[in-house]
Amino acid sequence: MSLFGLFRRGSAPIARERLQILLSHERVACGRPDLLSILREEIIAVIGRHASFEPDKVQIKMERGKSVSTLAIELEIPNRDQVLGAVPPSVAARHELL
Amino acid sequence: MAQVLVVTSGKGGVGKTTSTAALGAALAHDGTKVVVIDFDVGLRNLDLVLGAERRVVFDLINVINGVAKLPQALIRDKRLESLYLLPASQTRDKEALTEDGVAKVIEELRTKFDWIICDSPAGIERGATLAMRYADAAIIVTNPEVSSVRDSDRIIGLLDSKTAKAERGERVDKHILITRYHSSRAARGEMLAIDDVLEILSTPLLGVIPESQEVLRASNVGSPVTLNNPQSAPARAYFDVARRLKGERVPMVVPSETKGIFNRLFSRNAA
Numbered sequence: 001m002s003l004f005g006l007f008r009r010g011s012a013p014i015a016r017e018r019l020q021i022l023l024s025h026e027r028v029a030c031g032r033p034d035l036l037s038i039l040r041e042e043i044i045a046v047i048g049r050h051a052s053f054e055p056d057k058v059q060i061k062m063e064r065g066k067s068v069s070t071l072a073i074e075l076e077i078p079n080r081d082q083v084l085g086a087v088p089p090s091v092a093a094r095h096e097l098l
Numbered sequence: 099m100a101q102v103l104v105v106t107s108g109k110g111g112v113g114k115t116t117s118t119a120a121l122g123a124a125l126a127h128d129g130t131k132v133v134v135i136d137f138d139v140g141l142r143n144l145d146l147v148l149g150a151e152r153r154v155v156f157d158l159i160n161v162i163n164g165v166a167k168l169p170q171a172l173i174r175d176k177r178l179e180s181l182y183l184l185p186a187s188q189t190r191d192k193e194a195l196t197e198d199g200v201a202k203v204i205e206e207l208r209t210k211f212d213w214i215i216c217d218s219p220a221g222i223e224r225g226a227t228l229a230m231r232y233a234d235a236a237i238i239v240t241n242p243e244v245s246s247v248r249d250s251d252r253i254i255g256l257l258d259s260k261t262a263k264a265e266r267g268e269r270v271d272k273h274i275l276i277t278r279y280h281s282s283r284a285a286r287g288e289m290l291a292i293d294d295v296l297e298i299l300s301t302p303l304l305g306v307i308p309e310s311q312e313v314l315r316a317s318n319v320g321s322p323v324t325l326n327n328p329q330s331a332p333a334r335a336y337f338d339v340a341r342r343l344k345g346e347r348v349p350m351v352v353p354s355e356t357k358g359i360f361n362r363l364f365s366r367n368a369a
Binding site for chain 2: 016020027
């Protein structure tokens with residue numbers, strides 16, 4: 001569960017996250033990529049230059065608020081791989097310890 | 099200028115036929131001429147929900163095949179004289195529904211009516227694609243539930259690519275109608291909230307119909323909920339939607355079952 005989930009109760013936040021992830025994939029498959037899937041592809045390309053990871057282990061979520069929206073990127077990088085370069089500070093990558 | 103609306107969803111059982119009947123009656127309430135068309139060939143139900151099941155003589159397929167003229171197939175509602183039904187065939191194959199045939203019927207209806215509401219079958223097969231084919235605007239009926247939202251997303255993709263308007267490089271106006279909504283369950287985080295659904299589907303909201311036993315009660319007796327109990331919460335929500343469709347700015351509220359008390363959700367107006 002993401003950080004956002006901690007502030008909300010019930011199962012609706014899980015439904016919302018699952019749908020966001022699923023639909024960003026399905027929209028690409030149907031030939032109508034949205035902002036989230038374009039960002040996903042480009043972020044994977046950029047980080048992929050500096051670290052190796054499974055593209056499936058990247059989760060990108062967008063939360064739209066009234067005045068600000070947040071983009072959360074969760075990325076699993078296996079420990080055995082060396083991270084070659086610094087990840088841009090705007091990217092909040094979480095290193096999962098395996 | 100006639101408006102062709104499609105009521106669609108992808109998923110079955112979310113309230114397309116209920117909404118078509120309720121909105122048809124709400125729009126026709128002031129004498130506006132409305133026709134509702136059932137596109138669910140082989141599984142028609144709009145006639146039953148409108149209480150006209152024993153008055154069906156000719157249907158949409160008969161008109162397309164030239165067996166009957168359009169005025170012979172149109173059934174006038176017994177309660178509202180400006181509301182008409184064009185039923186689907188219960189026996190024919192849905193292959194009998196042709197693109198040219200549907201185009202001709204819609205063109206003829208455009209000269210006689212103010213609103214033409216196409217009740218789409220579930221799925222993304224021929225009946226569903228032909229129901230949306232000539233639409234100017236679409237109402238995507240969505241329940242706050244994962245499978246319904248996913249199917250709505252798929253339908254939005256089809257509306258943007260497979261309609262006559264999309265093929266001409268124009269856009270079908272798309273609106274979300276959330277049905278079977280429980281304000282309290284959404285507030286407790288047990289059900290997707292309105293904002294969640296709108297954000298995921300990136301499509302403007304037309305209205306929210308609260309879950310209510312009045313909907314089943316109305317279909318039991320064969321009367322649109324907006325005629326059967328106009329003061330009920332779902333009926334008031336459908337009347338609000340009808341006013342928005344006619345261009346009025348109506349605050350977006352979810353009517354509650356307690357009469358006269360409105361649960362203000364947000365002050366945003368429908369797009």
